[in-house]
Amino acid sequence: DIQMTQSPSSLSASVGDRVTITCRASRSISTYLNWYQQKPGKAPKVLIYAASSLQSGVPSRFSGSGSGTDFTLTISSLQPEDFATYYCQQSFNTPWTFGQGAKVEIK
Amino acid sequence: QVQLAESGGGSVKPGESLRLSCVASGFTFNNYYMSWVRQAPGKGLEWVSYISDTGTIIYYADSVKGRFTISRDNAKNSLFLQMNSLRAEDTAVYYCATLSRVAAAELYYYYHYMDVWGKGTTVTVSS
Numbered sequence: 001d002i003q004m005t006q007s008p009s010s011l012s013a014s015v016g017d018r019v020t021i022t023c024r025a026s027r028s029i030s031t032y033l034n035w036y037q038q039k040p041g042k043a044p045k046v047l048i049y050a051a052s053s054l055q056s057g058v059p060s061r062f063s064g065s066g067s068g069t070d071f072t073l074t075i076s077s078l079q080p081e082d083f084a085t086y087y088c089q090q091s092f093n094t095p096w097t098f099g100q101g102a103k104v105e106i107k
Numbered sequence: 108q109v110q111l112a113e114s115g116g117g118s119v120k121p122g123e124s125l126r127l128s129c130v131a132s133g134f135t136f137n138n139y140y141m142s143w144v145r146q147a148p149g150k151g152l153e154w155v156s157y158i159s160d161t162g163t164i165i166y167y168a169d170s171v172k173g174r175f176t177i178s179r180d181n182a183k184n185s186l187f188l189q190m191n192s193l194r195a196e197d198t199a200v201y202y203c204a205t206l207s208r209v210a211a212a213e214l215y216y217y218y219h220y221m222d223v224w225g226k227g228t229t230v231t232v233s234s
Contacts, residue, residue: 001169032211034220036152043202043224044144044152050209050218087152091219094166096154 002026002090006099012107019075021102023088028068032092035064035073038101039084047086048073078104109133109223111203116228123193123232129186129203129225137181140164140206142221143188145199145230153199156188157206157219170196193232200227 003026013019023033031051036044046055048064051071061076075082083106088099115127129141142157156167156177165177176189186203204221211218 032218036221038152043204043226044221045224046220046222049207049220050211053209053218055220055222089152089154089220094157095168096157096219098152098154101151 001095002029002092002097004088004090004097004099006086006088006102008102009100010103010105012105013078014107015078015080017078017107019078019082019104021073021086021088021104023066023071023073023099025069025071025090025092029090029092031067032090033064033066033071034089034091035062036087036089037082037084038087044087075104109205111205111223111225113201113203113225113228116201116230118231118233119193120234121194121232124189124191125193125230127188127190127201127203127228127230129188131184131186131205134205134223136184137161140208140219141177141179141186142204142206143177143186144202144204144221144224145197146202146227147196147199150199155201158186190230193230195232195234198230198232200229202227 005024033051035048038044052064085101085103110132113129143155158177174192178187205223207222209218
């Protein structure tokens with residue numbers, strides 16, 4: 001199975017900050033990488049698919065990059081509604097696997 | 108609007124069975140692959156299974172293979188997850204989600220991502 005490792009597992013940031021979350025795959029997954037946002041008690045929401053494609057309706061302050069084994073989710077200017085947990089997920093092959101999550105908290 | 112509604116969760120003892128349902132509305136259900144994802148209390152997301160639009164392609168996580176069965180009834184806009192031989196570690200919120208597919212540059216390859224999600228149904232397995 002492909003292991004997905006996110007870093008950091010949690011971070012504290014202020015509104016307006018630029019935030020970067022990293023996801024590393026245990027082997028190459030090309031660009032078969034998705035990013036999801038989850039708020040407490042709610043279902044996840046897809047932000048980015050295919051490593052860098054912004055899902056319709058998602059604000060442009062979210063962006064994704066990377067290929068192979070190393071990927072990044074960037075929030076260019078953190079907004080109050082962005083405090084949440086973010087997960088990467090590979091769809092290169094089954095079993096599909098998620099990273100352990102990265103919690104973005106208010107500083 | 109596009110909606111998914113899960114039901115069928117509950118509290119059971121180890122070894123017992125449950126059948127989860129997910130009813131779709133607001134979109135053409137039989138055009139979509141579908142997936143189940145679960146989340147244990149306080150833990151991260153775990154993909155469980157997916158099924159193609161016609162039901163002919165099915166995959167499972169190793170942790171549920173041989174115990175869980177995914178199926179669908181396109182006439183009833185419904186997705187199911189039959190869960191047998193339940194274990195304590197199956198305790199989780201179970202979400203159904205649509206799978207969007209985008210053609211990749213490589214021939215016959217697709218990007219898959221879970222797009223529309225339900226609110227989830229809770230399964231508790233405890234003696």
